[in-house]
Amino acid sequence: MDLNSLYSKLYAHFGSRGWWPGDTPYEHFIGCVLAQNTRWDRVVPVIQRMKQKNILVPEKYLQLRQDDLAEILKGSGTYQRKAEYLQIAGRYMLSRGWNGTPGSVTAETQILRNELLKLKGIGPETCDCILLYVLERPVFVVDAYTVRILSRHGFCTKKAKYEEIQLIFHSRLSSDVEMFKEYHALIVECAKQFCRPKPECTDCPLKERNNNS
Ligand code: SF4
Structure with missing residues (x-):
């Protein structure tokens, strides 16, 4: 196969x-950052809270003190650190001209990737989630x-x-x-x-060939 x-x-x-879950690129971006090391069902209520407070856009949550943002992110795992990461990443996106549309950022993908990976709290998976789902780069x-x-x-x-x-x-x-x-x-x-730590191959759509489990 x-x-x-x-x-x-x-x-x-x-x-x-239909991924990434969420209605707007702003939600996708926040979801990419907050989804690190936690379950998605813990991220959803946090994004809802941010939506209710009308702070999904970086310009808005960058106005908050980091501690205040952390309070809002409670429930999404290491929320204090994530508040810092979200503000750093949001500031970076704005510096690159992001206005919520993929076309607003024009730098080459590899340049963006290198820069994102240098940001505190952004590892390869989060970086590539942002590139693919927020900026629509083929990564x-x-x-x-x-x-x-x-x-x-x-x-x-x-x-x-x-x-x-x-x-x-x-x-x-x-x-x-x-x-x-x-x-x-x-x-x-x-x-x-299906492909859990103990695989359940019987009903899995990938079961037929080259199954080395
Ligand atoms: S068939 Fe493959 S993908 Fe599916 S559960 Fe088994 S090992 Fe995993």
């Missing part, structure tokens, strides 16, 4: 996931679920590094932003439903 057929099987089974997002499924199907080892796995996608698939968005979401869904 190659990466295209893996995608086709996942899509045929789960359908479009594949790798997470623990991706490693699990790819390693179980012989594409890489469990210890493969982030960029190594990303290159597998970049070198074997066309640079299609919408497909990359969907593919990452489908992997997450498959891992949650």
